[in-house]
Every structure is written in C-alpha cells, then in structure tokens.
Amino acid sequence: MPSAIDKSDVQGLVRTAFNDMIEARFHAVEIIDVTSARAWLQSVLALVNNSVAPKEGGDPAQKERALQLAFSWSGLRKLGVPAGTADGFSLEFQSGMSGEANRSRRLGDVGGDAPEQWKWGGPNNVADLVVMIYKIDNLAAWETEVQGPLWSKAFREVTQPLDTSHLDNDIEPFGFKDGLSQPKVDWALSRKAKREEFDFGNLITAGEFLLGYPNEYNKLTERPTVAEKEDPNRILMPAEGAPGRRDFGLNGTYLVFRDLTQDVRGLWQFLDKQSAGDRDARLQLGALAVGRTTKGDPLVPLSEKPIAGIEPKEEKDNRFTYDSDPTGTRCPIGAHIRRANPRVADMPSDTKGFFKRALRLLGFGAPRPDDDLVSSVRFHRVLRRGREYGPELKPDDAVKQTTPDGIPRGLRFICLNANITRQFEFVQQAWSMGTKFAGLTEQSDPLLGNRTAINGCLTTATFTVPQDTGLARCIEGVPQFVSLRGGGYFFLPSIRALRYIASLP
Ligand code: HEM
Known part of the structure; x- marks a missing residue:
C-alpha cells in the first residue's frame, strides 16, 4: 500500500473546488472521432491541474486557470481502455446514472425527473466525458485555448455548454450560504479507521475519496487495473496486491454530476x-x-x-x-x-x-x-x-x-x-x-x-x-x-491514467 499520496498524480478537483476561479463552464460531450479525441487529449495533458497547491510548490499558473477531465464508461471504452478493466470498475459506474430503471427509482429520478426527460445524460445522449474549465477571469480565451483546433472534429456537445455563475459570498440560488461543510480528507494517511467509532469526526480516510488507499473500513475499495502487456510504456504504477497488473484506478475517483x-x-x-x-x-x-x-x-x-x-x-x-x-x-x-x-x-x-x-x-x-x-x-x-x-x-x-x-x-x-x-x-x-x-x-x-x-x-x-x-x-x-435535467457517473482519472488513456493505440 502506498505510504504517501503523490498529489502531483491526483486531479486538482480532489483538493479544491477552485473557488478563486469565479468563472467556470462545463462541456458534456460525445466522442464522434476517436483519433481526434485522443489527439486532443494528448494536446491538453499538460494543462490539467493536479492537487499540488501552488503554496506547496505547484505550478503557479494553476492559481489562475484549471482544466479537469472525467470520463463515463462509454467514453473510456471508445478511447480504447481495455475491456478487462471493467472487472475493477464498479457496476453502477458501468451502468451509469440513467442505465437502469431500478436505479432511477431508488434515486428518485422518476416522473418529470426521469432520464427520458433529461436534457442530457438520458437514453441516447449519455456524455462520454465532461470537460471542466475554470478561470480567474476571461474564461472565453482559456476555453478557446483548451478546445484548440481538434475540438469540433473530436466531439459533439450533448447539451449546450453548462454555464455557471458566481453569486457573491458563495450563496446558492435559493439564497443560502453554501460550501460550508466538507469532510476533511486525510491526505497525510495518518488516520487509521477503527472498527467502531464513538465520536463523530470530520477527518475521513483518503480511501473514501481516492482509489488505492484504505477506506473507512480499513480496506481498499475495488479499483480497475490493466494487464502489464496493455501498458507497454509503463505509464501506470504496478498495482499493489495484483501481480502482473498495473494500476489504472490509483489516485482516481468517481465523479457524480447532477444537473439541477x-x-x-x-x-x-x-x-x-x-x-x-x-x-x-x-x-x-x-x-x-x-x-x-x-x-x-x-x-x-x-x-x-x-x-x-x-x-x-x-x-x-x-x-x-x-x-x-x-x-x-x-x-x-x-x-x-x-x-x-x-x-x-x-x-x-x-x-x-x-x-x-x-x-x-x-x-x-x-x-x-x-x-x-x-x-x-x-x-x-x-x-x-x-x-x-x-x-x-x-x-x-x-x-x-x-x-x-x-x-x-x-x-x-x-x-x-x-x-x-x-x-x-x-x-x-x-x-x-x-x-x-x-x-x-x-x-x-x-x-x-x-x-x-x-x-x-x-x-x-x-x-x-x-x-x-x-x-x-x-x-x-x-x-x-x-x-x-441531466447528469451521469464519471471517472476522474489520475494524471498518469490520463496519460495512459491518451497513449492508447
Ligand atoms: C439544488 C440542490 C441543492 C441545494 C440548493 C443545496 C443546498 C445546500 C446548502 C445551502 C447547504 C448548507 C451549506 C453547507 O453545509 O455547506 C448544503 C449542504 C449539504 N448538501 Fe446540499 N444542496 C443541494 C443538493 C444536494 C444534493 C443532491 C446532495 C447529495 C445527495 C447534497 C448534499 C449536501 C451535503 C452532504 C451537505 C453538507 C451537510 C453537512 O455536512 O452538514 N446537496 N446543501
């Protein structure tokens, strides 16, 4: 088990909500040309923010702009992620938020909220990936830079770009202050969850938010791995506890998107x-x-x-x-x-x-x-x-x-x-x-x-x-x-896993 978390391998969204970057827009897209999509991915790899804070020695440019990428199971499969990784991905991720009537019923996604009524993410318009773009100001220029010349050849937007707004003092639209309570992630891996705990605590094991680390049961959550031969350039780390396999899931996590x-x-x-x-x-x-x-x-x-x-x-x-x-x-x-x-x-x-x-x-x-x-x-x-x-x-x-x-x-x-x-x-x-x-x-x-x-x-x-x-x-x-009005289940891969996806033949 890793003794420390390599924050430079974790997408920045795990560390921060990029609140200083008050402008943000999300794109939910379908891959229409795999070769262009992969070439686009290669072209933006260096722009994806990791979780090293600028004050911890991270790239100072990361203070001003951010790019984050998350893929649905269909997106990963289109980009050539080996079918064998399915064993390590959770079933709900593979099925998707809108994939089963039973899941929709349990989540309360019924009636007017049923996937058939959604603008995106329902039957026939599931997003292959969400591209999340943040900027301190002048978002449009950064967005143009991120999209580059390959964007429209590679992708079709399954819905209009998902704009966001910044209401003063972190007020959500109903008028209440939001973003006050979050679990504190144990980045230092110092917390050893006990079998039974008698006091409510807010420090939560990193394994609840990142694959590859002990969770609150003191166990590893199941995660996707690939056979060594499927990673000939050895981009991924060896998967601990799984000889002959490399770790696609390590430092990644699942991202749930509900467009409300x-x-x-x-x-x-x-x-x-x-x-x-x-x-x-x-x-x-x-x-x-x-x-x-x-x-x-x-x-x-x-x-x-x-x-x-x-x-x-x-x-x-x-x-x-x-x-x-x-x-x-x-x-x-x-x-x-x-x-x-x-x-x-x-x-x-x-x-x-x-x-x-x-x-x-x-x-x-x-x-x-x-x-x-x-x-x-x-x-x-x-x-x-x-x-x-x-x-x-x-x-x-x-x-x-x-x-x-x-x-x-x-x-x-x-x-x-x-x-x-x-x-x-x-x-x-x-x-x-x-x-x-x-x-x-x-x-x-x-x-x-x-x-x-x-x-x-x-x-x-x-x-x-x-x-x-x-x-x-x-x-x-x-x-x-x-x-x-839309949504989906996505995987927010580690920086290494992003490089691996971009390198797939
Ligand atoms: C439009 C929909 C929503 C609105 C307007 C809303 C509003 C709020 C507000 C005002 C707070 C208090 C601020 C804070 O503690 O940070 C809050 C907290 C929270 N909300 Fe929501 N929320 C929405 C949807 C959701 C959904 C879908 C979930 C998850 C299923 C969720 C989970 C939470 C959690 C976990 C907290 C923190 C509670 C705590 O730790 O004390 N919210 N929400």
Whole structure:
C-alpha cells in the first residue's frame, strides 16, 4: 500500500473546488472521432491541474486557470481502455446514472425527473466525458485555448455548454450560504479507521475519496487495473496486491454530476404562504428546511468539545452535532443538511464503556425508541464540488415576482467519492429521498424531494417541524423545488491514467 499520496498524480478537483476561479463552464460531450479525441487529449495533458497547491510548490499558473477531465464508461471504452478493466470498475459506474430503471427509482429520478426527460445524460445522449474549465477571469480565451483546433472534429456537445455563475459570498440560488461543510480528507494517511467509532469526526480516510488507499473500513475499495502487456510504456504504477497488473484506478475517483434546476420563486412563495406573509417567519422556515440560516449559521449550539477534522477557522460553522437536539426542535430531523450528514458516529454518543455498549448491543438502554435509526456517517461522506448557475434572485424579490421570469437557475451538483453506491447513492436514496429517514414518515428532503408517491407511501410532500411544546408542526403539500435535467457517473482519472488513456493505440 502506498505510504504517501503523490498529489502531483491526483486531479486538482480532489483538493479544491477552485473557488478563486469565479468563472467556470462545463462541456458534456460525445466522442464522434476517436483519433481526434485522443489527439486532443494528448494536446491538453499538460494543462490539467493536479492537487499540488501552488503554496506547496505547484505550478503557479494553476492559481489562475484549471482544466479537469472525467470520463463515463462509454467514453473510456471508445478511447480504447481495455475491456478487462471493467472487472475493477464498479457496476453502477458501468451502468451509469440513467442505465437502469431500478436505479432511477431508488434515486428518485422518476416522473418529470426521469432520464427520458433529461436534457442530457438520458437514453441516447449519455456524455462520454465532461470537460471542466475554470478561470480567474476571461474564461472565453482559456476555453478557446483548451478546445484548440481538434475540438469540433473530436466531439459533439450533448447539451449546450453548462454555464455557471458566481453569486457573491458563495450563496446558492435559493439564497443560502453554501460550501460550508466538507469532510476533511486525510491526505497525510495518518488516520487509521477503527472498527467502531464513538465520536463523530470530520477527518475521513483518503480511501473514501481516492482509489488505492484504505477506506473507512480499513480496506481498499475495488479499483480497475490493466494487464502489464496493455501498458507497454509503463505509464501506470504496478498495482499493489495484483501481480502482473498495473494500476489504472490509483489516485482516481468517481465523479457524480447532477444537473439541477431550482425554482427559487416557488420555494420562497410557498414559505411566504406558510408564514402568512411575515418576512422573519419566512426566513426562519427556510432556515428550518435547510438546517442553517441564510447566512450559514447552524441552528444547533456549537459542541463544547472540538471535533476531529474541523479546523479552528471553521469551528463557528461546523463544530456541531445534533446530539443536543435529539428531537429536532432546533434543527428539524428532516432538514436538508441533517439528512445529508446526520453527524452521528457508529454508536449513539452515550455508548462509551464496556457495559453501556454491551447493553446497547443487546438492544437495551436506548433513551428513545428512535435513538439509533441512522447509519454511521463516516461511510457516507462526499466531497461536494458543484457550481451554481443563473442570476441572483433575492428571497424578498422572489416573493414579489408575480409571474415566473423564466430564467433558469440551479446547481450543477458535482460530488466525488470512491464508492458511488455507498456514498452518493446512499445519501441521495436512504437519507434525502428516504421517506422513513430517522423514523419520519411521508416526507423526503424539503429542498430536494420530488414529492412523488411511492409504494407504501402515498404522499411524500410533508415537512415535519418539531416544536418545543411537543406537538410537531406538519407542513403539508410541499411542492417540488428542485428538478433534475441531466447528469451521469464519471471517472476522474489520475494524471498518469490520463496519460495512459491518451497513449492508447
Ligand atoms: C439544488 C440542490 C441543492 C441545494 C440548493 C443545496 C443546498 C445546500 C446548502 C445551502 C447547504 C448548507 C451549506 C453547507 O453545509 O455547506 C448544503 C449542504 C449539504 N448538501 Fe446540499 N444542496 C443541494 C443538493 C444536494 C444534493 C443532491 C446532495 C447529495 C445527495 C447534497 C448534499 C449536501 C451535503 C452532504 C451537505 C453538507 C451537510 C453537512 O455536512 O452538514 N446537496 N446543501
């Protein structure tokens, strides 16, 4: 097992969301001419940013512009990646986000959000690769340089270029501060995950976000390798633990792309109606749906003890768990961020000590029947790397807007993870869409839910707001605010693997 991570071999998106580069555009393309596509890839290899920060000796040009490349299984196959690597690629990656009706159902991609309705990534317009271009300013010139003369011969865009916008202070289109909570990747490989952990921690093993390193189970996630003869120029590293094979997966990861639209007017007008036109009450209800105020403040008090992996500078935003709010009277149990990261350890926090633990394992001693319903979070973290698009529409203006302005707004949601099923899909299906999350009923994520009735649950359009009085406020008929317009599962290869793909005959 490697004793250190060679950051120069890892695409930069794993280290950073390139937030300083406020201009960005993504291209989802189909390869129409393999020879030109490979020649294009060779021509841009030197431009792809790695994960060495400029302050750690990285290329200073990387401060100003970035290029990142991720491939779907169809893209890799077209470019000649040997069929044998399929054994190491996860099945969900090979099948794709839209490849199976069952997957779509589990992810909540049904009805108007079904792949047949998508602008891209659905049947017959799956992207072979996404080309992600970032720049501090003057994006167009950099984009022209990246595309070069081969672009239009090599590729067909499966959708219009995916623009992004930069809203001040990292505000997402609904008007909430975003990008506050991320897992801290253990780049130093110092963390040895234990079999059971009793405290929520934010420092997560590198193997959860990069292939080739121990994950939170202290095991290696399965990864693709190629036979030695298929890498005659020895571009890839020898695959540890797999004699005679070279490591295609090492330092790569999976990239999940969900192209989401947001109905900003719809959200604020609904909240306004529920608040009888009172501005403060409306903002308060919005905060309860998200789990943070629009300014990003958590709704629960900060923990007294520090949390591993929370840096001092982000303590005021992130040093909290929901242990002090078991019934959700401060932050509703179904709030978006509480569902997306319930901040629980492997066992409830009061389970330290042999006897307490033994009692719990035998099923005794839970303070409430719903005390232990949420799966441990350290196995289900994702690194979010998305960008928003569309012009700002402030909540107060959204409330006043009599007819929709028809201007698209939303989030190009991107996340990175080593195991799509256990990480992104679990968060999306069990926690966000899960109608029985933490013992709740008839509801899904108040922001993300598609409100479609499912087997055994005729309505999923409720949002429960527990109150101090003991009686919960039940908000019924919550509309759909977020819709899916495209997406896919991609592989973000290491820099070596990119060179290997470009060198294939
Ligand atoms: C348009 C759709 C979405 C909007 C408007 C949205 C909005 C937000 C906001 C405002 C936050 C709080 C800021 C922060 O903690 O960084 C947040 C956090 C988060 N969101 Fe979303 N989000 C969206 C989609 C998604 C999706 C699709 C997922 C994954 C399935 C997701 C997973 C998360 C996670 C993991 C967090 C951090 C929670 C924590 O660690 O406390 N979000 N989101």
